[in-house]
Amino acid sequence: MTNPKKVYDVAVVGAGAVGAAIARELSKYDLECILLEAKSDVGAGTSKANTAIWHTGFDAKTGSLEQKLLTRGYELLLDYVPEAGIPHEKSGAVLIAWNEDQFNSLEGILEKAHKNGVTDVHLLSVEQVYELEPHVNSGALGGLMVPGESIICPFTVPLAFASQAVLNDVDLLLDFPIEKIVENKDSYILSGTGGEVRSRYIINSAGLNSDVIDRMFGFDRFQVTPRRGELIVFDKLALHLVNHVLLPVPTAITKGVLVSPTVFGNIMLGPTAEDLDDKEETSTSADGLEFLWKKGEGIISQLLDEEITSTYAGLRAATDHSDYQIYLHSDKRYVCVGGIRSTGLSSSLGIAEYVLELLKEAGVTLIKKEDFKSIKMPYIGQKEERPYQSEELIAQNKDYGRIVCHCERVTLAEIKNALHGPIPAITLDGLRRRTRCMQGRCQGFHCSADVNEIFELEIERIECGGGQ
Amino acid sequence: MKVFNTDVLIIGAGPAGMAAALQLTQMGIQDIIIVDRDTQAGGVPRLCNHLGFGMRDIHRVLSGPSYAESYLKKIKNSSIQLLTETTVTEWIDEKKIKITSPKGIHTIDAKAILLATGCRERPRSARLIPGYRPQGIYNTGSLQDYVHGYKEEVGKSAVIIGAELVSYSAIHTLSKAGCKIKLMATEFDKHQIYMPYLPFKWWSSGLLPKIPLKKNSIVTNIYGKQRVTGIDLVNKKTGKKKHIACDTVVFTGDWIPDHEMARLGTIEIDDKTKGPVVDAQLRTSKEGIFAAGNLLRGSEPGDVAALEGRHAAQSIEYYLKNGGWYKDRIKIIVTEPLKWISPNSVDLGSSGLPMNRFLFRVNDFIKNKTFIVRQGETVLYRKKYSTIGPNYSRKIDAQWINNINSTEPISISLE
Ligand SMILES: Cc1cc2nc3c(=O)[nH]c(=O)nc-3n(C[C@H](O)[C@H](O)[C@H](O)COP(=O)(O)OP(=O)(O)OC[C@H]3O[C@@H](n4cnc5c(N)ncnc54)[C@H](O)[C@@H]3O)c2cc1C
Ligand SMILES: Cc1cc2nc3c(=O)[nH]c(=O)nc-3n(C[C@H](O)[C@H](O)[C@H](O)COP(=O)(O)OP(=O)(O)OC[C@H]3O[C@@H](n4cnc5c(N)ncnc54)[C@H](O)[C@@H]3O)c2cc1C
Numbered sequence: 001m002t003n004p005k006k007v008y009d010v011a012v013v014g015a016g017a018v019g020a021a022i023a024r025e026l027s028k029y030d031l032e033c034i035l036l037e038a039k040s041d042v043g044a045g046t047s048k049a050n051t052a053i054w055h056t057g058f059d060a061k062t063g064s065l066e067q068k069l070l071t072r073g074y075e076l077l078l079d080y081v082p083e084a085g086i087p088h089e090k091s092g093a094v095l096i097a098w099n100e101d102q103f104n105s106l107e108g109i110l111e112k113a114h115k116n117g118v119t120d121v122h123l124l125s126v127e128q129v130y131e132l133e134p135h136v137n138s139g140a141l142g143g144l145m146v147p148g149e150s151i152i153c154p155f156t157v158p159l160a161f162a163s164q165a166v167l168n169d170v171d172l173l174l175d176f177p178i179e180k181i182v183e184n185k186d187s188y189i190l191s192g193t194g195g196e197v198r199s200r201y202i203i204n205s206a207g208l209n210s211d212v213i214d215r216m217f218g219f220d221r222f223q224v225t226p227r228r229g230e231l232i233v234f235d236k237l238a239l240h241l242v243n244h245v246l247l248p249v250p251t252a253i254t255k256g257v258l259v260s261p262t263v264f265g266n267i268m269l270g271p272t273a274e275d276l277d278d279k280e281e282t283s284t285s286a287d288g289l290e291f292l293w294k295k296g297e298g299i300i301s302q303l304l305d306e307e308i309t310s311t312y313a314g315l316r317a318a319t320d321h322s323d324y325q326i327y328l329h330s331d332k333r334y335v336c337v338g339g340i341r342s343t344g345l346s347s348s349l350g351i352a353e354y355v356l357e358l359l360k361e362a363g364v365t366l367i368k369k370e371d372f373k374s375i376k377m378p379y380i381g382q383k384e385e386r387p388y389q390s391e392e393l394i395a396q397n398k399d400y401g402r403i404v405c406h407c408e409r410v411t412l413a414e415i416k417n418a419l420h421g422p423i424p425a426i427t428l429d430g431l432r433r434r435t436r437c438m439q440g441r442c443q444g445f446h447c448s449a450d451v452n453e454i455f456e457l458e459i460e461r462i463e464c465g466g467g468q
Numbered sequence: 469m470k471v472f473n474t475d476v477l478i479i480g481a482g483p484a485g486m487a488a489a490l491q492l493t494q495m496g497i498q499d500i501i502i503v504d505r506d507t508q509a510g511g512v513p514r515l516c517n518h519l520g521f522g523m524r525d526i527h528r529v530l531s532g533p534s535y536a537e538s539y540l541k542k543i544k545n546s547s548i549q550l551l552t553e554t555t556v557t558e559w560i561d562e563k564k565i566k567i568t569s570p571k572g573i574h575t576i577d578a579k580a581i582l583l584a585t586g587c588r589e590r591p592r593s594a595r596l597i598p599g600y601r602p603q604g605i606y607n608t609g610s611l612q613d614y615v616h617g618y619k620e621e622v623g624k625s626a627v628i629i630g631a632e633l634v635s636y637s638a639i640h641t642l643s644k645a646g647c648k649i650k651l652m653a654t655e656f657d658k659h660q661i662y663m664p665y666l667p668f669k670w671w672s673s674g675l676l677p678k679i680p681l682k683k684n685s686i687v688t689n690i691y692g693k694q695r696v697t698g699i700d701l702v703n704k705k706t707g708k709k710k711h712i713a714c715d716t717v718v719f720t721g722d723w724i725p726d727h728e729m730a731r732l733g734t735i736e737i738d739d740k741t742k743g744p745v746v747d748a749q750l751r752t753s754k755e756g757i758f759a760a761g762n763l764l765r766g767s768e769p770g771d772v773a774a775l776e777g778r779h780a781a782q783s784i785e786y787y788l789k790n791g792g793w794y795k796d797r798i799k800i801i802v803t804e805p806l807k808w809i810s811p812n813s814v815d816l817g818s819s820g821l822p823m824n825r826f827l828f829r830v831n832d833f834i835k836n837k838t839f840i841v842r843q844g845e846t847v848l849y850r851k852k853y854s855t856i857g858p859n860y861s862r863k864i865d866a867q868w869i870n871n872i873n874s875t876e877p878i879s880i881s882l883e
Contacts, residue, residue, distance in 0.1 A: 237728065237731050280693065283598065283600040283601075283690075284598040284599065285598050286688060286689070288598070289596050289598055293596075307590075307724060308593060308596060309593065309594070311593050311596065311598075312601065388555075388557065389573065391572055391573050394570065394571075394572050395572065401553075401568055401569050401570040401571065401572060403505060403553075403555045403568060406505055406555065409555070442591060443591035444591070444610055445589060446588065446609070446610075446613075448610050448613070448614075449610055449613030449617050449618055450613070452618070452620065453618050453620075
């Protein structure tokens with residue numbers, strides 16, 4: 001499908017939240033761009049398996065690049081999220097101190113938050129903590145409120161960015177792992193099992209492989225260590241137990257384990273933090289799950305009586321540095337965007353804006369397109385109206401009244417829609433992320449065979465040339 | 469949004485819901501709506517393509533689909549309104565609910581509601597089994613859907629987790645699909661089957677002896693990034709770990725009632741059964757709302773669910789005629805090794821006809837114990853058992869509820 005002769009202006013390697021945000025930003029300008037992704041879908045790496053908190057950056061290291069881009073990213077998302085229809089809720093976060101040590105560090109966190117420009121952060125008395133969160137265990141000593149911390153849909157974020165980029169003429173190649181990059185006069189040839197692509201500029205946003213790509217340019221400045229984070233997701237019927245993101249008070253060693261509602265209406269417990277060697281080791285472990293169980297017991301023991309919906313693990317692209325690894329090499333026409341460890345979902349738009357500044361600095365001419373198109377994503381959260389609740393939609397198309405996945409109340413029309421559009425799902429996992437089907441409490445006991453059948457029939461129809 | 473008014477709304481057209489609806493018509497109540505979210509009514513039996521349904525309710529032995537069909541035929545020839553592809557999504561009022569269907573969004577306002585929403589098997593995730601999340605992991609329910617519903621291929625080599633009645637449905641289904649069964653694994657030291665169960669006897673003589681049973685074993689890991697490549701089984705007694713190569717794993721049993729509607733309606737849930745607390749008249753904690761079938765406590769044979777449906781119908785009829793609800797509901801408390809009892813409360817006032825039996829389960833194999841029902845110091849009932857095992861229910865006679873004369877809590881133990 002690729003035109004081996006065509007030379008793109010910019011190629012973005014890796015379509016996670018970060019790469020997709022960069023591609024979207026690029027698509028505002030008169031440039032020929034391409035987004036290259038090794039997996040069969042965008043957002044199928046670390047971006048799909050995290051805690052999905054839209055961070056304010058209140059506790060980021062003041063003055064670091066991460067803090068700067070997180071603050072900016074947070075701000076940019078405020079406008080983008082409603083515009084693109086990304087499920088989100090401004091839940092606010094509560095840090096609860098369970099011991100003297102934690103209690104004593106609250107002041108310092110408050111100070112830092114204010115320094116970072118997150119000025120609405122304030123201390124909570126014990127009474128206030130229990131008023132806000134009546135179901136947490138007894139024994140809290142006090143807390144801190146971060147009103148701006150929010151929850152967001154991790155699946156829709158990269159999909160929205162990438163879909164909008166595609167809508168605005170960025171080419172997207174999936175199943176296209178880059179294995180080799182060679183310079184050829186004033187452009188590069190990027191190649192791998194998927195084929196070959198040429199581009200003048202390259203942006204490396206390959207997440208866990210950002211170090212590997214960086215080395216292809218002759219650098220050896222950071223090493224990505226996959227830091228596994230395991231999570232347990234509890235049933236939606238547990239939602240009433242938790243009102244805010246319950247953040248642990250960070251200590252010197254780790255950010256700790258949080259309990260948080262999700263935009264789908266579940267409660268999540270996690271993550272763990274464990275350094276591994278294998279960049280694909282996204283399995284859960286007995287030790288990890290047991291650790292979380294104990295942690296959960298210590299925060300909100302009532303939660304453990306509820307059913308578990310799922311467990312999963314994600315890998316942070318941790319490096320031997322504490323800050324983001326973003327570098328411009330004008331001479332090489334190369335930007336490295338690596339080590340976006342544990343805040344990339346929130347900072348993605350900030351990073352994208354920053355990368356465009358770097359490209360400008362490198363001499364890329366940026367002329368704004370006049371007809372930059374906006375996008376509206378299908379809503380899969382729990383807070384606003386879903387298609388099964390809309391008389392109007394069902395009147396237009398009966399398939400919106402046909403619920404296929406009962407736990408998540410996903411309709412036939414939504415499933416079919418997800419197999420079309422700017423970036424259609426081409427795998428069942430992709431379908432899951434776009435619609436929520438099979439992601440609920442029964443994990444497909446009731447609907448997986450039905451969904452599978454619908455998927456296969458529709459894919460067959462599309463392959464035979466059928467449109468929507 | 470249209471409002472439908474009806475005497476009785478039944479949520480779920482499985483054996484419990486269908487049997488209840490038919491019983492109601494026989495008692496002269498004709499204004500009944502039964503809704504089911506599936507495209508076809510019939511509940512789980514529709515996809516159980518094996519013999520073993522109907523002994524106790526229709527006194528025949530049929531396959532699941534024929535069994536469901538025999539009920540549906542009668543429903544079609546009655547005044548009952550059956551709405552399929554219709555999901556009850558929320559409660560609007562005490563006895564008023566909202567539905568979504570291809571026809572739109574409507575409300576049903578009923579004088580009485582029967583919840584008969586069934587149950588499901590706990591998926592692998594809910595059992596907190598670590599490892600990857602590859603394809604090839606099923607429950608018996610989803611496996612049946614693939615094989616009987618869509619004639620899909622499953623894998624080539626399977627391990628079945630569990631050795632109870634439903635696990636044998638998994639054997640049956642896998643065999644039909646041409647999948648080799650490597651072994652069954654159970655956390656107990658033998659099969660958990662109530663021997664008098666006839667259909668089991670029939671075919672246990674055939675297939676079962678050929679399938680090795682790994683005893684005292686639990687799954688500790690699942691391997692495979694795309695498709696299952698194997699699992700680890702650990703022997704609980706010896707601690708020995710064994711890797712089993714396979715491309716399919718079926719997690720059977722471990723039932724959880726589909727109690728979403730019950731809980732959304734803030735109906736009291738029993739912490740043992742995870743189904744609604746009901747008295748022997750199958751009345752829930754909310755006036756006018758009844759529950760029957762597998763929603764009560766997980767899976768029993770379909771005919772047991774159907775008989776409960778019939779019983780609920782009698783209580784509903786009584787309620788529609790006489791009104792009122794239970795007076796003093798006494799919760800029945802069970803202690804280990806008892807797992808649950810169903811129904812799990814009794815009404816001292818005893819208005820209406822109570823069921824004539826209770827079902828109970830235990831957590832482990834138990835030898836030579838006496839089942840004792842007490843209210844304070846008074847022993848209301850006792851029965852000796854030589855053996856009882858986990859994962860199947862035993863029945864006790866309900867006569868003793870006539871001897872209750874105070875509101876003191878009732879406790880049951882095995883001693
Ligand atoms: C447990 C956990 C919890 C987290 N919680 C939060 C949170 O609450 N809030 C928050 O903001 N952030 C959170 N994060 C961090 C966030 O998920 C990441 O920072 C973000 O997803 C990184 O996006 P990315 O695009 O850099 O990486 P990825 O999403 O990994 O994308 C990189 C992409 O590059 C592709 N790729 C790799 N190599 C190649 C190649 N050679 N050729 C082509 N493509 C390639 C990969 O397939 C992948 O899709 C969390 C992370 C984890 C693991
Ligand atoms: C694998 C397997 C094998 C079995 N083999 C046998 C056997 O050989 N012999 C035997 O006697 N029994 C067998 N059983 C058990 C038998 O199928 C069940 O006991 C019986 O189906 C229970 O009936 P029910 O009406 O309680 O629930 P179900 O049959 O589960 O029916 C519940 C119905 O409620 C509907 N529903 C749920 N929620 C809603 C909602 N919100 N809105 C609308 N509708 C809703 C569902 O779609 C479903 O149709 C087997 C069960 C399984 C899983």
